[in-house]
Amino acid sequence: MATIEIGKGNFKDIVSKEGIVLLDWWATWCAPCRTFAPVFEQASEKHPDITFGKIDTDREAELSGVFAIRSIPTLMVFRDGIRLFEQAGALPAAALEDLLRQVRALDMNDVRKQLVDREAQQQPGGSPQA
Secondary structure, eight states: OOOEEOOTTTHHHHHTSSSEEEEEEEOTTOHHHHHHHHHHHHHHHHOTTSEEEEEETTTTHHHHHHTTOOSSSEEEEEETTEEEEEEESOOOHHHHHHHHHHHHHOOHHHHHHHHHHHHHHHSTTOOOOO
């Protein structure tokens, strides 16, 4: 699957679906973004079961603001609607492949349990974390 354009209109539908979604926050004037673009595109062709989306921070300023994107490129990874990873800076191909390997290996039932436990601890009356 090639990369798809993500914007305010389709963001929620894309990231909330089952499966892995990688988002590349970028801009046309950004040299590191242009360097990372072919790496991202090649990974999208190598992993057709993963959704690879690109978000132009200039055209999607409101969305960029919601996610406090301050440096580009920024890579975000969602799986089954849960944001698992966010990092500014261009990744080399090997690092991107390693990240995908790690995301695939996650036990999402365990991830969901950890989120529920964390939320319970943050509620008034929740026990403090050790």
